Amino acid sequence: MSLPSMNLSANAVDFIDEGHLHGLLSGEKPSAVRIREIISKSLNKEALSVEETAVLVRTDDPALHEEIFAAARQLKETVYGNRIVLFAPLYIGNDCINDCTYCAFKRSNFRAIRRTLTPEEVRLQVTALQDHGHKRLILVFGEHSRYDADFIAETVRNVYSVRSGHGEIRRVNINAAPLDVEGYRKVKDAGIGTYQIFMETYHHATYAAMHPGNTRKGNYLYRLDGLSRAFEAGCDDVGLGVLFGLYDWRFEVLAMVRHALYLQERFNVGPHTLSFPRLRPASGVKFDEKFFTTDAEFKRIIAILRLAVPYTGLILTAREKPELRRELMSFGVSQIDAGSRIELGGYTEAGDAQVMEREQFSLADIRSLDDVMCQLMSDGYVPSFCTSCYRSGRTGEHFMEFSIPGFIKRFCTPNALLTLQEYLMDYASPETRRVGEKLISEELERMEDGDMKQRTIKQLEEIKQRHVRDIYF
């Protein structure tokens, strides 16, 4: 058990130029003509520059906001269709050597109930998740020497080895502290999907205020460089994130886009996902609400990010209330968690009420996976547990080759329908099954006639009649 070295990647630089970003946020309000030029570039599936993103951020004209929302919906439909990918978080351990002011797991919060799941407890949690129908997980760790690369890799292998009935976890993502290049190689070899590191805030002074300098997380450049080291180690997919509410959302949106473009320029592949969690009540934490974002601003954040990075997945978590999540889905969200419990051991031990001392923050949506699935389908979305790109090697740079020309949509919907059919056969409540079977037949109606449609129909029958599982294109 050891903490990774603090070595940086070759040519690591602090690419966040605050003067430039703040400069882009001041000055004259952009014209409607300029806004529409930028929207049409996005609708042409071209990524936006930081400067162009700033133009969308700076308009305060409600009518133009509506045009941005409409464009985000259209782009989501074009690139991702109506599918929503589902996953669940699994907290493995909340020991932490850092003291982040906004987190219940900070070392100075003595009210937090500390726990690290044993390998057997991990298996019990994964079995419970599989028995609900989950196929994709994100494992979450505090920063501590006991959660080193070997421990994370061993935990990933343990998760993949669990089988319960037709259940299996087919993709394991990680949200943990930055590693060194050698550490990333170890977790990559264990078969991880995306490695997520949230910068929390890109604003240097705010970062220093939230992350004491005498803690590992207090090192801004080491964290900013974290995912560059992951790419250097050969990891395929990485995920960025900002904790909205710590600093001005306008600045953070530009900085996150800057980070995405920096990775694209340096490694010829951008982030696989962006996350935009908002501060939530947490045990032992007092917040300064100065930079809290309103729901209206939060909608703009998601729509603008959708337009800025057309090929990057957008993750909306259960930090948000069910009704708001329902509304935000259409603005470009491509992934959500569902049936989530974030207490350590929560999938077998948590009751209806959340226990704040066992959580990093409180959730606003603890509906069951089945309830979320049923609502998504009633709203016309196809819930998907698809992992075929990851398991067919369509990852990182290679994913881009597929996604940019629009091929991906041809794979996404058929694969989503296959994973949905599995869910309906093995886990759905009668009502969710009824809604799901109706949706599948409607989606088949919508599908272009031809080879892919025939193959999809044949595979759906294989799942229904011959109980075959885990089929994908």
Ligand code: SF4
């Ligand atoms: S945010 Fe992460 S690193 Fe910071 S105290 Fe919480 S668990 Fe530790």
